[in-house]
Amino acid sequence: MPHVLTRLAVLASAAALSLATLSVPTAQATDQAAAPRAGSTVQVPGSFTGYGFDACSAPSQQVMDAWRVASPYSAVGIYISGSLRTCPQDQLTADWVRTQARRGWHLLPIHVGPQASCAKKEYALEMSLDRATAGAQGRAEARSAVAAARSLAIRRGSILYYDLEDYDLAPDDCRQAALSFLSGWTKQLHAQGFDSGVYSSIGAAITSLDLADRVSPGSYAMPDDIWFAWENGRANTRTDHRVQGKRWDRHARIHQYELDTVKTYAGTSMQIDLNWVDVGRGSVGSPTRRMCPGVDVDLRRYPTLRKGSRGAAVKAAQCQLRKQRFTRARPSGRYDAGTVKAVRKAQRRLDVRVTGRLDRRTWVALLSRGSRPLLKVGSTGDPVRRTQRALGAALGIRVRVDGLMSPRTSKAVARFQKRERLTRTGNVTTETWQRLQAGG
Incomplete structure (x- = not known):
C-alpha cells in the first residue's frame, strides 16, 4: 500500500x-x-x-x-x-x-x-x-x-x-x-x-x-x-x-x-x-432448510424425469413444484399424472417447451426461479443456493449447495457464462439470471 x-x-x-x-x-x-x-x-x-x-x-x-x-x-x-x-x-x-x-x-x-x-x-x-x-x-x-x-x-x-x-x-x-x-x-x-x-x-x-x-x-x-x-x-x-x-x-x-x-x-x-x-463474521455458508419434510432438494445430479419415474429426484422435483405453487400435492416420489400436470403448468409459466417431462431446461429454470440479486464471491443466502442447484443441473456437474458464493462456485458461473456466450465475469449478473431462468 x-x-x-x-x-x-x-x-x-x-x-x-x-x-x-x-x-x-x-x-x-x-x-x-x-x-x-x-x-x-x-x-x-x-x-x-x-x-x-x-x-x-x-x-x-x-x-x-x-x-x-x-x-x-x-x-x-x-x-x-x-x-x-x-x-x-x-x-x-x-x-x-x-x-x-x-x-x-x-x-x-x-x-x-x-x-x-x-x-x-x-x-x-x-x-x-x-x-x-x-x-x-x-x-x-x-x-x-x-x-x-x-x-x-x-x-x-x-x-x-x-x-x-x-x-x-x-x-x-x-x-x-x-x-x-x-x-x-x-x-x-x-x-x-x-x-x-x-x-x-x-x-x-x-x-x-x-x-x-x-x-x-x-x-x-x-x-x-x-x-x-x-x-x-x-x-x-x-x-x-x-x-x-x-x-x-x-x-x-x-x-x-x-x-x-x-x-x-x-x-x-x-x-x-x-x-x-x-x-467481521466472514462470509459463511449454511445448510439448506428442508422445504418439505424428509425431502433433500440438493441433489448430486438432476436427471431427466417423466411419467413413471420414481425416487429421490422425483421427490425433490415435487417439493420444488409445491414450493412454487404449481401444485398442492405433497411429494410422493412417484411421477404420476398429477406431477405431469404440475410440470406442464410450470413449463408454461417458465416459458420453456411444454412436454410434461422434467428435462434439463425445465430443471434449470425451476431451480433458479426467484429474485435476481447481484451475486459475487462472498455473497451468501438462498439466492446463492438457487444458483448452485441451477448450475449443477445446467452443467451436469456436482456443485456444492451451501449458500456461499465461493471462488469454486464463481468458476462454475463463468463456465455457464462461457457456454451461453455471456461476458465471463464469474458474477451472477441480471443477464446471467435471465439466462438461467430461461433454462439456459
Whole structure:
C-alpha cells in the first residue's frame, strides 16, 4: 500500500483514476439501491470474505458502479485521513461512503501518518524513538482518524486501519517505539468506540505485533484486525512462520497479495493493489432448510424425469413444484399424472417447451426461479443456493449447495457464462439470471 509521501519523491497521486475510461454498463448499473438518506451513518467494513482492492484515490461513482457489476471485488480500501496521505480525494465525501455501503461495497478506511524512524524508505514524518512519546503520537493519530471517519458518516464500531509501511525490525528502540505507537493507536480507538486495524508488511509491524503478543502478552494493546502485505499472489489469509499466534485467526485478517497492478473491467481501468479480505463474521455458508419434510432438494445430479419415474429426484422435483405453487400435492416420489400436470403448468409459466417431462431446461429454470440479486464471491443466502442447484443441473456437474458464493462456485458461473456466450465475469449478473431462468 505504497501511497504515502517520501522525502525522495511523491508517488503519482492521480494514477488510480487517470487510466479510467467512461464506458459503463448502464443496463446493469440501474439495479443499484438508492443512496441512503442524508445524515445517516454506516458501520464498516461489516462481515465479508472475498476479493477487495485498494487504490490511491477513491474512484468516481461511475467507476464504482461499473466495477461492482463486472469485477470480482466487493471490498475497497480508501485513504480517509493522515498527514502522509498524498493522493487527491475529490470523490471522497460522506454521501460517497453512504452510497457505496448501500450498494454492497465493504469499505476499509485507512489512515496514514508518521512512519518508523527505521523505515526502509525515507518519509517526511517519523514517529519518536521515545516509547512514551510514540504512544502519545499514536493516540493523537487515532483521534484524527476518528474525526475524519465521523465526517465521512462512518460510525462507532467500524474498523480504522493504520498504514505503517515496511521498516527494519533489528533496532530495538525503533521496533519498541513502533509497538508503543500502535498500542496508543489501538487504545485511543477503543476509547472512542472504534475497532483497531493495522496494515503493514508481513515482515515488519505484523511480525512484531505477533511476537510481542506471544512473548510479552499485555505489554502492548493489540489491534483487532491485521492487514498484511505479502506479494505471493495467493488470495487467502494464510501466513508463514512470521505470524504464529492465533489472535487474528477468526475473520480478522486481510492479505494484500499483489501490488500496483492495472485491472480493467467494463472498459474502466485502475491501478490497484489486490486483497483477500476476511473480516467481521466472514462470509459463511449454511445448510439448506428442508422445504418439505424428509425431502433433500440438493441433489448430486438432476436427471431427466417423466411419467413413471420414481425416487429421490422425483421427490425433490415435487417439493420444488409445491414450493412454487404449481401444485398442492405433497411429494410422493412417484411421477404420476398429477406431477405431469404440475410440470406442464410450470413449463408454461417458465416459458420453456411444454412436454410434461422434467428435462434439463425445465430443471434449470425451476431451480433458479426467484429474485435476481447481484451475486459475487462472498455473497451468501438462498439466492446463492438457487444458483448452485441451477448450475449443477445446467452443467451436469456436482456443485456444492451451501449458500456461499465461493471462488469454486464463481468458476462454475463463468463456465455457464462461457457456454451461453455471456461476458465471463464469474458474477451472477441480471443477464446471467435471465439466462438461467430461461433454462439456459
